[in-house]
Amino acid sequence: MPWPTDIHAGSVLVFFVTLGFLVRATKWRKQHPTAAPLPGPTPLPILGNVLGMNAKEPWVTYAEWGTVYGDIFITRLLGRDYVIVNSEAIATELLDERSHNYSDRPLIATRLPFGWDFSFVFAPYGPEWRARRRLFHQAFRADAALEYRPMQLRRSRMLLLDLLESPQRYAMHIQRLTTSTVMSAVYDYEMASHGDPLVAVVERAIDFGVRFLTIEKSALVETFPFLLRLPTWFPGTLKRDAKVSREYAAEMVVKPFQYVLHQMEAGTAAPSMVSNALGKLSGKCESGRAAMDIKEAAGAAFAAATETTASTLLVFVLAMVLNPRVQERAQADIDRVVRRGQDSRLPNFNDRPSLPYVDAILRETLRWHPVAPLGVPHAATDSDVYNGFFIPKGASIVFNTWAMSQNAVKYPNPSEFIPERFLNDDGMLNDDTIGFGFGFGRRICPGRYTADASLWSAMVSMLATFRFLKASDADGNPIKFEPRFTNGLSSSPLPFPLKIVPRSSTLTGEQLSLLL
The missing domain is CATH 1.20.5 (Single alpha-helices involved in coiled-coils or other helix-helix interfaces)
Structure with missing residues (x-):
């Protein structure tokens, strides 16, 4: 039969x-006869190790597998192998010390169909990436970032006014803060108070990017490309999502750029990343490879900074609600520095050296819940051997930032929010700057100096002005809740109950407006 x-x-x-x-x-044996294949879970045909993963929080699964297979191991997701690195030390050695071999990106199969081919963050290592990275670096390097500080302080104080007027909309206000800050730096664009149509386009575009530019979604599309061609009514198809994402992504890149062009033509353009770069093209603003690089580098800068900064500030607010002791200590330090009798004021960047505990809170926020738990994967340009294990050419390298942040040897009681872990016995900051918070090697975040300043100015301003408390039920008892987070390329706290109360009972919106 x-x-x-x-x-x-x-x-x-x-x-x-x-x-x-x-x-x-x-092939591995022939290339490196003395090297061993990386350990890892046994894959199933076609599916690989997909069935053994936590689909919503794959970084947790990778950390658990690390306890079995070590801090570097290999796993297969559908049709592609991924080398998972759970150790900061290994990540530093591969990406920093061997950066010539680990600065490439693997194929991200959702990048082109979802309209994110403009972003140099996901681009392969090469001339195009270098050109756009150079533009970003010129605008946001350490010394250039100092120029944005007055604007960042002003935006942070606008956030205070928003929180005073409608504290229940805290998440929207924080998103507005980060979007307006980045739009000012990149395009010198002044957002409308509420309902700005351009901002709505940006937020929708970023939402699609966060959900579909993950290694899991990429593996799915790479293995089953027909999912992009099935009719929109068919279950599981990605065709409609891809079409909508392309439209939003194109608008996010083009419309703010056109705004700058119009301002330059009218002679009213103020300094910004885009106007400064276009000004160097001798009038050839609207065409050519250089103008395209500027337009797309700006779009990538905008998208990356907006999402990660807003998510980090939401993690900070959540941490303050859950850790009143930390909040009270920080506020006592701030009062000591800026509240001297009748000369009370809000902190500014000159006060930063005198407020090490606020910086410790910032570092602990980055560590406690990394908003990019798996970062963006790298790729090996050539085959390599690490600690006796063979890493094949073209392998996708995933650096599990979440696992690094939860290293109980380096960070005892890692699930607890303890800023003191970043202070020496004398109360000053130690040398642990949370290097993994902004990536590694040649792909390290080029906007990290500006992002750090935005985070600090917002955190210190909020701490100086408000108390962040648990919300109460009808009987006055604190409402208990379990924090939940979004999933995808970034991870942000979902809405949670809280109460935002001014530290001064006499604080008015008029008083805050005078500080803008």
């Missing part, structure tokens, strides 16, 4: 998948 056709086809498929593994293993 002949075998059923589906069983026969399945057997053939398993045979070829197994043959592929054997061919690859043989």
Whole structure:
């Protein structure tokens, strides 16, 4: 009796998948006969290790597998191998000390169909990436970032006014703060108070990017590309999402850039990343490779900074609600520095050296819940050997920032929010600057200096002005809740109950307005 056709086809498929593994293993041995293959969970044919993963929080699964296979291991997701690194030390050695080999990006199969091919963050290492990275670096390097500080303080104080008037909309106000700050720096664009149509486009575009530019979604599309071609009514299809994402992404890149062009034509353009770069093109603003680089580098800068900064500030607010002791200590330090009798004022950047505990809170916020728990994957340009293990050419390298942040040896009681872990015995900051918070090697975040200043100015301003408390029920008892987070390329706290109360019972919006 002949075998059923589906069983026969399945057997053939398993045979070829197994043959592929054997061919690859043989190639590894020939290239590096003394190197061992990386350990890792045994993959199933086609599916790989997908069924053993926490689909919503894959970084947790990778950390758990690390306890079995070590701080560097290999896993297979559908059709691609991923080398997972759970150790900051290994990440530093590979990306910093061997940056020539680990600065590339793997294929992210959702990048082009979802309209994010403009972003140099996901671009392969090469001339195009270097050109756009250079533009970003010129605008946001350490010395250039100082120029944005007055604007960042002003935006932070506008946030205080928003929180005073409608504290229940805290998440929207924080998003507005980060979006307006980045739009000012990149485009010198002044947002409307509420309902700015350009901002709405940006937020929708970023939402699609966060959800679909993950390694899991990329592996799905790379293995089953027909998901992008199925009719929109078919379950599981990505066709409609891809179409909408392309439209939003294109608008996010083009419309703010056109705004700057119009301002330059009218002679009213103020300094910004885009106007400064266009001004160097001798009037050739609207065409050519250089103008395209500026437009797309600006879009990438805008998208990356807006999402990560807002998410980090939401993590900070959550941490303050859950840790009143930390909040009270920080506020006591701020009062000591800026509240001297009748000369009370809000902190500014000149006060930063005198407020090490606020900086410790910032570092602990980055560590406690990294908003980019898996970062963006790298790729090996050539084969390599690390600690006796073979890393094949082209392998996708994933650096599990979440696992690094939860290292109980370096950070005892890692689930607890303890800023003191970043202070020496004398109360001054130690040398742990949370390097993994902004990436590694040549792909380290080029906007980290501006992002750090935005985070600090917002955190210190909020701490100086408000208390962040648990909300109370009808009987006056604090409402208990379990923090929950979004999933995707970034991870941000979902809405949680809280109460935002001015530290001064006499504080008015008029008083805050005078500080703008």
